[in-house]
Amino acid sequence: MIIKKNLLIAAALFSTSSAMADEFSLGAGAVFNESPYKGYNENTSAVPLISYEGDHFYVRQTAAGWIVWKDSKNEISLTAAWMPLHFDPDDNDDHAMKQLDERKASVFLGGAYYRHEHWGSLKFAVGADAMDESGGVVGELSYFHPLRMERLTLTPSVGVFYYDESFNDYYYGVSGSESRRSGLNEYAAGDSWSPYIGLSAKYQLTQSLFVNASAVYTVLPDDVKNSPMVDRDDSFVLMTGMSWRF
Known part of the structure; x- marks a missing residue:
């Protein structure tokens, strides 16, 4: 099963739609993802949908x-986030890509700041690799604005992610030994900014049952799309599911 970093963005969009204090919801969904890596076809995977909003x-x-x-307008939190981006050469269909080393998912620890206004909300976040897989640092600046109707909430969003050199080089770089094994060009990636746009929807079927959907389109930066591991200029993810609010 291949789950890429856009899943992290799409999953976050589910939680921006009308969160209330002491609200807990649990459900299941499916995600369709176009991987930027060569040798991966479009993937559809089952995912859990979990959300809890408390006072602290x-x-x-x-x-x-x-x-x-x-x-009423500000929120500062310490965060722990699962970064699901990974690369498994055994799951790849491309012969050269099968010769590369595995890239593992990791946990990132950091902080987030939200500013809520009548015109929408801003988010600033930063995190560092706590498991030292890439040793990298990531950041985010985003804007979202829930549009609430009787049963439907739409949340358009726009943002940019920052990935430092260590992060990009771990997931998209090709070392000298990998180059000799695979025939791919040796490549060292630098830091990058990755813009995205998204839209999420939450529709209330009953008092407790909700249908969720979100879509995210990401433009890959030069330091990613110039990697010999990558054969795309952009990436797209679609997530749908149902959740039960307790």
Whole structure:
């Protein structure tokens, strides 16, 4: 099963639609993802949908946070997020890609700041690789604005992710030994900014049952798309599912 970093963005969009204090929801869904790596076809995978919003703690799919300060417009939290991006050469169909080393998923620890206004919300976040797989640092600046109707909530969003040199080189670089084994050119990736746009939807079927959907389109930066491991200029992910609010 291949789950790429866009899943992290799409999952986060599910949690931006009308979160309330002490709200817990659990469900299941499916994600369709176009991998940027060569040798991977489009993948559809089952995923759990988990969300909890409390006064001091939250779980927003692949991220958890401890709120250290909050008022009507601001929220500062310490965060732990699962970065599902990984590469398994055994799952790849390309002969050269099968000769490369595995890239593993990791946990990133950091912090997040939200600013809520009538025109929408801003998010600033940063995290560092706590498992030292890449040793990298990632950051995010994003804007989202829930549009609430009677049963439907639409949340358009736009943002940019920052990935430092260590992160990109681990996931997209090709070492000298890998180059000799695979025939791919040796490649060292630098840091990058990756913009994205997204849209999520939540529709209330009953008092407790919801249908969820989100789509995210990402433009791959030069330091990623110039990698010999990559054969795309962009990436797309679609997630759908159902959840039950307790």
